[in-house]
Amino acid sequence: MYDFAYQKPSSLADAVKALSADPEAKALAGGMTLIPVLKQRLNKPTVVVDLAKLGLVGVSVSGNTVTISGMTTHGAVAGDAGLKGKIPSLTELASHIGDEAVRHRGTIGGSLANNDPAADYPAAALALGATIKTDRRSIKADDFFQGMFATALEQGELITAVEFPAPEKGAYEKFRNPASRYAIVGVYVAKTAGRVRVAVTGAGQNGVFRHTAMEQALSANFAPDAIAGIATPPDGMNSDIHASAEYRAHLVGVMAKRAVARAY
């Protein structure tokens, strides 16, 4: 990696200030993407602002809403009993992100802010209709994701927490890249009173997206057969040496059906 300055502020205000003042500053929220990128010299930040001392850790359950602080690790989410009682499909998703080491460093805020098109959490946030809380405002998941590696976050804006309303049931099904184990296709299906949301990660060129055709069909009839006839067009799908656009489009259907069948 290139040389950079390193700061570890203990207040949110200081962190926001450091990141707002310098367009070349980078936030470190676990570093499971940033550190490899730095090691490969693909990024040359002036300063890396480590968010680990901001106290943004923990999961709280209030009524039907679960709030996960931004710097909570995947491992902590996966192991949270209160969350598991409310949204077991979300703890399960967290338990399958990366590997054991990654899950003990990577954080939910880091994952959402990065919005990797193959990351798992964006599918959960979009399907569950999460609200992303930042140092300055609340952003609906529908407004938050703005294409591959792009979000509504402003320069220096930090995710402090993510609020998830608990669905009646939900499930996440992932087809992994055999090499990286990232999602080639991941589909999160969440059923709430009267309606269903389906979010797809890994597949689309513009990152996570909602599958409205499936949502309509499933809202009418929450059963795998309800979406059996819905073909996902390959236009706009990613294509690489592991999976063509056509294969991804097909897998969206397979993963969606499996998620519906398994929703709990």
Add this chain to the structure above:
Amino acid sequence: MPFEGIGASVRRKEDARFLSGRGNYTDDINRPGQLHAFIRRSDRPHARINSIDTTAAAKAPGVVAVYTGADMAADNVGGLPCGWQIHNKDGSPMAEPPHPVIAVGKVRHVGDPVAVVIADTKQAAKDAAELIVIDYQDLPAAASLRDAVASGAALVHDDVPGNICYDWHIGDKAMIDAAFAGAAKVVKLDLTNNRLIPNAMEPRAAVGEFDGHSGDYTLYTTSQNPHVIRLLMGAFVLHIPENKLRVVAPDVGGGFGSKIYHYAEEAIVTWAAGKLRRPVKWTAERNESFMSDAHGRDHDSTAEMALDANGNFLALRISTLANMGGYLSTFAPCIPTYLYATLLAGVYKTPLIYCEVKAVFTNTVPVDAYRGAGRPEATFLLERLVDACAHDTGMDRVAIRRQNFIAADAFPYQTPVALQYDSGNYQATLDGCLKAADYAGFEGRRAAAAARGKLRGIGVSTYIEACGIAPSAVVGSLGARAGLYEVANIKVHPTGSVTVYTGTHSHGQGHETTLAQLVCEQLGVPIEQVDVVHGDTAKIPFGMGTYGSRSLAVGGTAMVKAMDKIIAKGKKIAAHLMEASVDDIEFKDNKFTVAGTDKVKSLTDISLAAYVPHNYPIDELEPGLDETAFYDPKNFTFPGGCHIAEVEIDRDTGIVEVVNFVAVDDVGRVINPMIVEGQVQGGVAQGIGQALLEHAVYDSSGQLLSGSMMDYTMPRADDLPNITVATETTLCTHNPLGVKGCGEVGAIGSPPAIINALVDALKAYGVRHIEMPATPQKLWSIIQGGAPRMAAE
């Protein structure tokens, strides 16, 4: 003392060191005053170098020197040599273009070294390397075999027409063509052997050092064969005589063939250490491993079998294109010829075989031996073709094999492709494997899987390979520029402990245990009193290293010969001490006895007398108990066996699960069953990796798309089934241990077993062949493409 000799599953002596982090790897070695090298590599597949401007880099902080190919040429540094010369069909020698240590004039693959920066720290060297300005003129690339042999293809080497390194053949083409013309049936299959990237756990590293007082050079390097590196680098590249060059290969974390070769970085650090009078260290980053370690496999072949009306194999005709990459790696030319075509008889009595091989330069990383080296390519081709024969004739896959096997009483068996098999029993390994895999019960399991919506298949591979390389005179006549004997020095110390100095090298195989067991067996010394030393030209008399599953068959035999000398000398000493005739002295279980008496002297009594020769036949015998033997093998060894894979395919996604894998191998006498089981399991893991997961992919411009672990699929534990390993032994007839070798059998026998199982699983879809790796997408496409012929209506 517990039984620690031949046949005991002694725990690996070296593991305490490795598992507790106390291994001593090349990157662990740091020398006083050490500098760090970073290599600026080509990001272009093929380009002319118009100019290299190192001015800014040379002035960067911490930089001591920046060198290019021109600097090495000015110092009369030679190119990296090739250790094997193949001749064309017309008798002319192969094209052998120069392989400069650092590129001169052109770069020929992504990863080709263009310059080296040497600085106080690796970070400083890396920073400065970015300041080197290289003016490239991009050239069209020959990125694949097919591209490189197409008319009008870009020339990788301007003076190698058609990119053909050699056009070689074995067999009598006219006879074979006649046999095909008269055959009742001809079965043809086009197939590719996918390109692999070895990815040893430990990346390559090298530390060069120069002693200004003595003028001695030392190179610490991640090598499977330090003496070979000393010979090649000393004689051909840096012109340093052996007495002034020490090469040390300490603990090495996996090689799989990729650490046999003499690499540019070894020469760079050694040469630079001499110029700068300071040690110079280089350690590969993982992305450098992908683009600078020799790759493996990469063949395109057409295979044809002529059969009579009863399914007997009459003749085999093969045409292969073999990728050499941008330059000839050390042993590259022999892999697709004498380690490939000579194995095409397999376990079958096919009377006529013809194989032609065109070796082709491409704008890719050089290709050389990788676990199995030629034999996996031959086995995949043959075992796929045999299944295609069964498919096309309607014969049973097992029956057609059995019918064409070389009979158990036909050994020694002369194949039509030069090799003479000394021993084997292919019926026994097949029968053992069929039983262990419950082959007879498979259809029930297929039906049960179908009820779960899964496509289940079973595949058989019956294979042979050649190990224990190799008789020097034979390989010399075939183009090898080295002998392939092995050397052992055995020192029995004054108080009876033993140090073995072997010319083989262990980089994960467990030699410190297996070779020590030979000493337990022959000299009766407890294993904790036996140390095995390898990997240092200053300690080992000589050696050719470890590859081709040769260490036990060749290196172990050298040890037996040296211990024979120890015992012979010990008997003379014992005869003197016990006042008996030497002819009456017997040695067994660490004791010298006088036949028919109760007189006894332990090996320690004898060794003490040898080193403290107060009462000693000093007029007839030198003091000491220290013997060396060189052993040149009489033949290759021929491990063989049967692998059976059982797979299930998920129809919706194409995901494959290997649900069962059984390997029954004949590796000759087994010294340590636990280590053999581990070697076979590791080999099978790599074979499953090749069959299902691994693929080095270049795009049409020559960029490596699978250049990191993010895109190159290494097999992981959850990709693998429990692997059942068993042995059925016939002894090698030409070495005293009866051993054949076990390091590569797993990687050789398993890929066709997997693919045969997949083809079986998909037979309802009209599939006859599937190329490796059989990825989920590929299998899904097959399932999508062909509606089942026997679809349940």
